[in-house]
Every structure is written in structure tokens, then in C-alpha cells.
Amino acid sequence: MNTQSDIREFLASRRAKVTPQQAGLPAYGGHRRVPGLRREEVALLAGVSIDYYVRLERGRLAGASDEVLNAVANALQLNDAERAHLFDLARAAARRPVRGARRTRGPLPDSLLRVLRSMTDSPAFIRNGRLDILATNALGRALYAPLFPDPDSETVNIARAQFLTPGGRDFFPDRDESVNTTVSLLRTEAGRAPHDSELTGLIGELVTRSEEFRTAWAKHDVRLHHSGRKSFRHPAIGVLSLDFDAMELPAQPGLTLTAYSAAPGTSEHDALRLLAAWAATEKAAH
Numbered sequence: 001m002n003t004q005s006d007i008r009e010f011l012a013s014r015r016a017k018v019t020p021q022q023a024g025l026p027a028y029g030g031h032r033r034v035p036g037l038r039r040e041e042v043a044l045l046a047g048v049s050i051d052y053y054v055r056l057e058r059g060r061l062a063g064a065s066d067e068v069l070n071a072v073a074n075a076l077q078l079n080d081a082e083r084a085h086l087f088d089l090a091r092a093a094a095r096r097p098v099r100g101a102r103r104t105r106g107p108l109p110d111s112l113l114r115v116l117r118s119m120t121d122s123p124a125f126i127r128n129g130r131l132d133i134l135a136t137n138a139l140g141r142a143l144y145a146p147l148f149p150d151p152d153s154e155t156v157n158i159a160r161a162q163f164l165t166p167g168g169r170d171f172f173p174d175r176d177e178s179v180n181t182t183v184s185l186l187r188t189e190a191g192r193a194p195h196d197s198e199l200t201g202l203i204g205e206l207v208t209r210s211e212e213f214r215t216a217w218a219k220h221d222v223r224l225h226h227s228g229r230k231s232f233r234h235p236a237i238g239v240l241s242l243d244f245d246a247m248e249l250p251a252q253p254g255l256t257l258t259a260y261s262a263a264p265g266t267s268e269h270d271a272l273r274l275l276a277a278w279a280a281t282e283k284a285a286h
Contacts, residue, residue: 003092003194004059006220010089011057013220014076015042022077037076045075061090081188085222088191108135112252121272123242124259126249129189130199131158131182134255139272142279143260146171146235151282159186159202163210173233183216184223191222193254230260236278240271 016036020026023037023045032038037045043053048068056064056072069090073083108126116124116137123139133144133156141148147161147168159182161168172178186203193199206213231241242260249255262268 003089006190006194007059007061007089007093008057009218010085010220011072011076014078014082015039015057018077023075042072042075046071048072059093061086062094064090081184081222081224084224085188085191088188092191092194108252108255112249116257119259122259122261123272123275124257126255126257127158128256129185129193129254130196130202131185132156133158138279138283139276140260142275142282143232143234145282157202158182159206159213163206163213170233173231173239178230179212179216180221181223181225183213183219184221185225187217187220188222188224234275237271237274240268240275242268242272 016034018036020037020041023041025037025041025045039054039057040050043050046053046068048056048071053072056068061069066087069086070083073086076082078086112126113135116126116135119137120139123137123143125133125136125140125144127133133147135154136144144156145151147158147165148156149165158168162172162178162182163169169175186199189196189199190203203217207217225246227243227245229241229243231239233239240262242262244258244260246256246258249257262272
């Protein structure tokens, strides 16, 4: 990935989202050639010279202080995920170590796998920043079964399955939301690990083969993904919506444990019990 180009396009896209009225600036009459703020308006709001801001937006974030980055983030009204992404891009531009630096990874520790598999009532899995599912518990494997290429597969990439396979396209009922989430997570990871060759290869493949991904990727949206609600369309039990919590694993930098749950007494809770019964039947059949 080209960090300088990513910086330029990210800042320009965020600038286009903020109107002078939203920024508290006077809106004079006449035609504006840009949909949001002009560069000079961002410079004014951030307290830097126009020339310096233009330099930043051209991708030259190396050497920018935290104070300047925060001032630009405030001027562009960036949310927490966007602010973190801006700092990640600045680190990449300066070639400073990125938090949670990726490294060649061996097998997951047995202790971690035991914890995962002990979660018998909640679908759960461990993934990396590229959205590779590396391990699941029994319910997690049953829930995500439509994404796996065959029953014997142990790993799968959520993004590749979602955009490039029929089962992945049908798996998420809210297609727009699921697409935005997946692409935003990959864009966030690209800021953290711009030199991850496997990530670069995955994004290149998706950009080349999927117009839907290519369109969403060009938006430069990022997000934090810690908790919320997600819907699935499972071939055996139909559509269900579950709460999720995504927990980063400090002892395993770059890995996240995601677990789904449903409140007792709800139809979703009943659906999880049905999923468990289906999984048991499938296991017995094989």
C-alpha cells in the first residue's frame, strides 16, 4: 500500500464531509467548488499555515507532532477510529514502529484454545487483523459454517468469503452494513500494518475481483469494532441477530477474540440452542 496516497485520500475525504456551518465558520454566498471545507479553512481551524496543511494533505505526515495531528483531527471532527487511523498513518509515514506490530506467528497457545473451546454456550472465534478466522469453538464453527469452503477447513478469511463466494454473499442479511464493517476493519488494519504483505495481497485481490469492495474501499472509512449487534442468515436455522463483544488479546498482539450471545428467554437464545443441536447432528454425521 502507498502510505502517502492513503494519507492524501483519507484527509481529503474527511475534509469533504465537514461543512463550514458544522465547523462554525461563516458560509458566504456563491458557488463552492468543494463539497466540504477548503484546505485553507482546515488550516485556520487547526492553527497551522496553509502551506503546512497542504504539505500534510499531500501525504507528508512524517515529523508532524502529536499536537498538530490532534489539531487537524479536531478541525476535521474525526471520531475515535479516524483519529487513531490518522496517527497510524503518521507512524507509517515516519517509519516508526506501529502499535501491535505484526510478526510471523506460530500456532495459537494451547491455553488460549482451551479457553475458546470452554465457551460452550456462545459462538466464538479468534481472528487476526486481516480477518482470517484462526480458531473457533464448536458453536462458532457452526455459526460460520456457510463461509468455510468445506467441512474439513480449519481457517477462512471473512472478507474473501464475503465478497468472492456465493455463500458469503448470502450469509449477512444486511449487506450494506456488513460490507461497510468489513472494509472499514481492513482499512483500519492497513493503517496499522501498511507493510503486511499478506494484507496487501488480500486487498489487491479484493480490489481487482470485486467492484463492491473497490467502491467501499475508496471511501477510506475506518472503525473500531468492540461491541454491537450482528445479523446472520444461516441455512439451517434462518436469520438471527446476536450481540457481540470483540476483545483484543494483549498476550497475542494483533489477535481478537469475538464472542456472540443472546439474552435468555429471547428467540435469539432459542436459535442458539437450535444451532447447537444442528452442530451436534452434523458432527455425528461426519
